[in-house]
Amino acid sequence: MLYDLLILCVVSFAAGFIDAVVGGGGLLQTPAILIVLPQYPVATLFGTTKIPSLSGTAFAAWKYSRDIRLDWKFLLYVAIMAFIGAMLGAHYVTLIDSRFLKPLILVVLISVALYTYFNKTFGAGTVKELTRLQQLLIGFLFGFTIGFYDGLIGPGTGTFFILAFISLMGYDFLKASASSKLINIATNLAAICYFSSTGHILYQYALPMAVFNISGAFLGTKLAILKGNKFIRVFFLMVVVFAILRFAYDIFLK
Secondary structure, eight states, X not given: OHHHHHHHHHHHHHHHHHHHHHSOTHHHHHHHHXXXXXXXXXXXXXXXXXXXXXXXXXXXXXXXXTTSOOOHHHHHHHHHHHHHXXXXXXXXXXXXXXXXXXXXXXXXXXXXXXHHHHOTTTTBOOOOOOOHHHHHXXXXXXXXXXXXXXXXXXXXXXXXXXXXXXXXXXXXXXXXXXXXXXXXXXXXXXXXXXXXXXXXXXXXXXXXXXXXXXHHHHHHHHHHHHHOHHHHHHHHHHHHHHHHHHHHIIIIIO
C-alpha cells in the first residue's frame, strides 16, 4: 500500500500543478489510480480522486481570487448549474457507456488545439457585448453541460471550462483559469457528495493525495500569476494535446 500511495501522491502533485494553471489534472490522476489500484471498482476510484481534486482546486481558487478581479455573482450562478449537472453525471456514470462520447470529445479537442495554435489572439481577452441575461443563459448552459461531463467522465473538465469562458464570455487565459477553479469546486463537491453517500471513496488514499495536490496547486498558481497569459496559453496547448493522445488511446488502442 505504501508504494502505491507514494506513486499516487507524486502524480497528484503533478495533477495539482497542471490543474491550477489550465485544468486537466484529471488526465494524469484518473488513469494513474486506475492503473495502480485495479482491484477496486471504477466508481470507487473516480470518487477517491475527487478529494485531492477538490483540495487543490479550492486552494488555487483562493490564490487566484487574491490577485484577479472576478464576477462572483455570475460565477455563483454558473457553479450552481455545474453542481446540478455533476450530480446527474455522477448518478449516470454506471448507466451510460462513455465509449460513445469519447470520439466526439476527441474531435472537439483536436479542433480546440488547431484553433488555439493558429489563432494567436485566442485567450488574449475580447469585449463581448452581452446583456446580463445573455451572460446568465450562456453560463447556465455551459455550466450544466460541462458539470454533467465532470460527473460522468471527469478528465479535462477544467480545460473545457477555460475554453468556455474564453470563447463564450471573452475572458483572457488568466481570468478564465481563475474563474474555472471556482466552478470546478462545485462539480467536485457534487461528485464527492454522491460518491461518499454510496461508499465509493478510499480515504486512506484520498487524504494524502490531497496534501500533494495542494502543494502542486500552490506552485501552479504562483507561476500562472507571475508569467501571465503567454505562459498559460502554451501550457493550455500542451494539456489539450495530451488530452487528445489520451482519448485517442482510449478509443483506438484499448
